[in-house]
Amino acid sequence: MTGAADRQSCEDVADVMREPIVFVPGLMSDARAFGPQIAEFSCETGVMCIPPLRGERIEEIASGMLDLLPKRFALVGQGFGATVAIELIRRAPDRVSRIALSAAQPLPDTPQQAADRDPRIIRARSGRLEEVLHEELPLDSLAPGPYRADIHALMMDMALGLGPETYRRQIRALQRRRDQQSALRKIAVPALILCGAEDPLLPVKRHSFMADLIPGATLQVIDGAGHLPALERPDAYATALRAWMQQPVRLRPAPSKGG
Numbered sequence: 001m002t003g004a005a006d007r008q009s010c011e012d013v014a015d016v017m018r019e020p021i022v023f024v025p026g027l028m029s030d031a032r033a034f035g036p037q038i039a040e041f042s043c044e045t046g047v048m049c050i051p052p053l054r055g056e057r058i059e060e061i062a063s064g065m066l067d068l069l070p071k072r073f074a075l076v077g078q079g080f081g082a083t084v085a086i087e088l089i090r091r092a093p094d095r096v097s098r099i100a101l102s103a104a105q106p107l108p109d110t111p112q113q114a115a116d117r118d119p120r121i122i123r124a125r126s127g128r129l130e131e132v133l134h135e136e137l138p139l140d141s142l143a144p145g146p147y148r149a150d151i152h153a154l155m156m157d158m159a160l161g162l163g164p165e166t167y168r169r170q171i172r173a174l175q176r177r178r179d180q181q182s183a184l185r186k187i188a189v190p191a192l193i194l195c196g197a198e199d200p201l202l203p204v205k206r207h208s209f210m211a212d213l214i215p216g217a218t219l220q221v222i223d224g225a226g227h228l229p230a231l232e233r234p235d236a237y238a239t240a241l242r243a244w245m246q247q248p249v250r251l252r253p254a255p256s257k258g259g
Contacts, residue, residue: 019074019097019245020046024065024088026079026103027136027170028159033078036234037241046070052084053162056172062087072097074245078230079103080170083177090183097249099187100241102194103202103227106180106210114175121171124164132167133159143198143226151231184213190247191217194240196225196232218244 021041025033031049038047050068055061061084069088075096077085082104089096109117124132137155142148159167191214195207204221211219220240225232 018045019072020048020070021074021076021241021245022069023047023049024075024077024081024085025049025051026077026081027174028133028162028167029079029081029155030158030162032154032158033228034076034230037076037230037238040234040238041241048073052081052170052173053166054169056169056176058083058087058173058177059091061173062091066092066095069095071095074098074100076100076241077102077104078228080174083174083180086180086183089187089189090180093186093188096189098190098192098244098247100192100194100244101210102207102229103199104193104210105174105202106184106213108177108179109175117171117175121168124167129164129167130156130160137227141199141201141227143196143224143232145224145232147232151228154231155228181213184210185215187214187217189249190244192240192244193217193219194229194237195219195221196227196229197221197223198226199229201227 023031023034023038025031030051031038034049038049041047048070050065052061052065054064065084065088072095075085075088075098077083079102082101085099085101086104086106089099120132120135133156137152139148139152142151193207193211195202195204197204208219211217222229222233222236222240225236230237
C-alpha cells in the first residue's frame with residue numbers, strides 16, 4: 001500500500017513539475033554527490049547529472065556541456081560545479097529556467113592562491129592524491145553528526161575513482177577562472193543560494209555576499225550541515241529545491257546587452 005501511495009504522490013507532483021533538473025557536482029565528485037536529490041526528483045521530472053570532468057578552463061567545460069543538455073532546464077551546481085553552472089547561465093541564459101548554487105566561489109584566484117595550488121597538483125600526480133584530497137575536504141569541513149565519517153568516505157571514494165588527471169584538470173580550471181560577479185548580477189531567473197550553517201570552508205557570509213549579487217535571490221541556510229548540505233541534510237536540501245522549483249519562471253526582464 002505504501003508503494004502505491006508513493007506512486008500516486010509522484011504522479012500528482014509530476015503534473016506540476018515539468019522542467020528537467022540538471023545537477024553539476026563539485027570538485028572530484030560524480031552523481032553520488034546528489035544521490036538523494038536525484039532519487040527524490042526522478043519520479044517527478046527529468047533528471048540529469050553531468051560531472052564537470054573535461055577541459056582545463058571553466059569556459060571549455062561549460063561549452064562542452066551545452067551540447068549535451070536539454071533545450072531548457074533548471075540548474076543545480078555545487079562547489080566547482082557551481083562555478084561551471086554560473087558559466088552555463090552566462091553563455092545560455094535563455095536555456096536556464098532557474099539556478100541553485102551552493103559552495104560557489106565567484107571571485108577568481110589571487111596570484112598567490114593560484115600558485116599555492118601547484119604543489120598539490122604535483123603531489124597528486126606523484127601518488128599522493130589521497131593525502132591531497134584530505135586537505136581539499138578535511139573531515140571537519142562537515143558538520144558533526146552520526147553520518148559524517150560515512151559521507152567523507154563517500155567523497156574520498158568518488159575522488160580517488162576519478163584519479164589524479166581529473167584533479168589536475170579541475171584545479172587548472174579553478175586557477176584560470178574569471179571573476180563571475182557580473183554574470184551573477186545579470187541572472188534574471190529564480191535563484192537559490194544554499195549553504196550549510198556550519199561550513200568552515202565557505203561560511204554563510206560568503207554565500208550571503210553571492211546572494212546579494214543576484215537580483216531577487218533567496219538564501220537558504222541549512223542547519224546541521226557543513227560544506228556538503230546535499231548529503232549532510234538531504235531532506236532540507238530537497239525541501240529548499242522543491243520550493244525553488246515552484247517559483248515563477250522569470251523574476252524580471254533579462255538585462256539588455258548593454259546593461
